[in-house]
Amino acid sequence: MTEIGSHNDVPENLPEHGSDHGHEAARKDPFANPGLPPHEFRRQDIDPKAARHSERVVTGLFVLSMLATIGFIACFVIFPVDKIVYIFPFGHVSALNFSLGLTLGVALFAIGAGAVHWARTLMSDEEITDERHRADADDQLRENVRQQWITGAKESGFGRRKMIRNSMLGALTLVPLAGVVLLRDLGPLPEKKLDHTAWAKGKKLINSNTSQPLRPEDVQVGSLTFAQPQGLEETQDDFQEQIAKAALMIVRLKPGDIKDKRERDWGHEGIVAFSKICTHVGCPISLYEQQTHHVLCPCHQSTFDLSDGARVLFGPAGHPLPQLRISVDGDGDLVALGDFEEPVGPAFWERS
Ligand code: FES
Structure with missing residues (x-):
């Protein structure tokens, strides 16, 4: 079963940083689990004003995205396909393409920036650990699987019904030939055609x-x-x-x-x-x-x-x-x- 622990959970036998005991343990086991560093609180965690400010920034970015999307639709309706405008430093560009690209870009960027800012400043940032569990199955489980495999093989009749088994193996052997035959579509072999060119003695x-x-x-x-x-x-x-x-x-x-x-x-x-x-x-x-x-x-x-x-x-x-x-x-x-x-x-x- 997966065990989830917060940064307050200290794994057993951890060296204690700063202590003689910790130095001693680190010397004995240089790869010992260092544990989680102390949790650092963000400004938004301890200052409600900062949290409200972040909230306003995130909301502002999402509102900006909405406005840009409305702008996108407006540009699509307003600008004719063939209208060319001069925009520094790009020079002469299609007004429609430029405005659609700009508004859609702003709309997507603002959603992304808002989500990132929200996650970094306001969502929970408590560190957690998930201890890795054994990847291999225990002996009992392996034995169960072996028995299931044997039972399944018996019930399928794979060993008993030789005609079916052999015809299936034949079919599986032949079916890749379909792919080989398709190679013919690559064109005729050049045979000796590449051996000779139009060059000959005396040709200018x-x-x-x-x-x-x-x-x-x-x-x-x-x-x-x-x-x-x-x-x-x-x-x-x-x-x-x-x-x-x-x-x-x-x-x-x-x-x-x-x-x-x-x-x-x-x-x-x-x-x-x-x-x-x-x-x-x-x-x-x-x-x-x-x-x-x-x-x-x-x-x-x-x-x-x-x-x-x-x-x-x-x-x-x-x-x-x-x-x-x-x-x-x-x-x-x-x-x-x-x-x-x-x-x-x-x-x-x-x-x-
Ligand atoms: S065709 Fe590949 S290097 Fe010339």
Whole structure:
């Protein structure tokens, strides 16, 4: 049974503060129950004038709430939807929205403030303790439950009626399959579709903004340029799919800044091209920090170092961004020397 006691109830064997006996007990048991501190009376408990003042404050707050609610209804009726007013420091705002927000805010705040003030100053604040009782059941109760369980199992016939039991277990085993089947609605597996993109040997890099072939002199140190393969037309059926897989970002680094040998060899005079599709879950990457050569995926902040093979520096992405090998053709335009060698994007299933 729960025992409730007031601050006057002193638990047995408590050290008495200030006494030698108390110090001795505290030394022996540093975690001894310190008991309740002496009750401190509030001003309202001992001064009737202060109590009446608090009562007036609480009443005033509740009356304020009532007035604000009436104001809310009045504003709703008075202000037309399209009336704009200037209110410092907010500027031009809708009179209706502003007045409704203000009056409702005041109405709710005043109720809350009134309730808090009432509780803190006028309601009883006597400290009480509730001794924690044992959480475990006693032996007799446990035995009773065990017997009830055995009796219930016998009466249900779970052990005796094997056909029902087995069919029930079968049903319970199969029913989760319904959830597994629903996974099919996530869409078709990409199979090998992520292995290949529209990039191929000799395909020019087309500037995604100007739709013109990119030339090395168009790519300046510190800039980030987006490109797509030559020949992709918006009118073709699979344009969105192809552009999503082949999107490329191109930067020019000072050759001495490139730490990864393969990256340097696969670029052209410091110009390097990487897949723009984040290897976490496939967001397009777009934020380039030119001093550090880091690119940041805006979705979950994966950060890649473009001066070091697009290695993952931070975030949930598990793989570097695939690099496209590039060169320059006879026209002086940047071209791909083949497709990506790794699947672009998350490509969970293709990677070992
Ligand atoms: S998709 Fe890029 S970090 Fe998640």
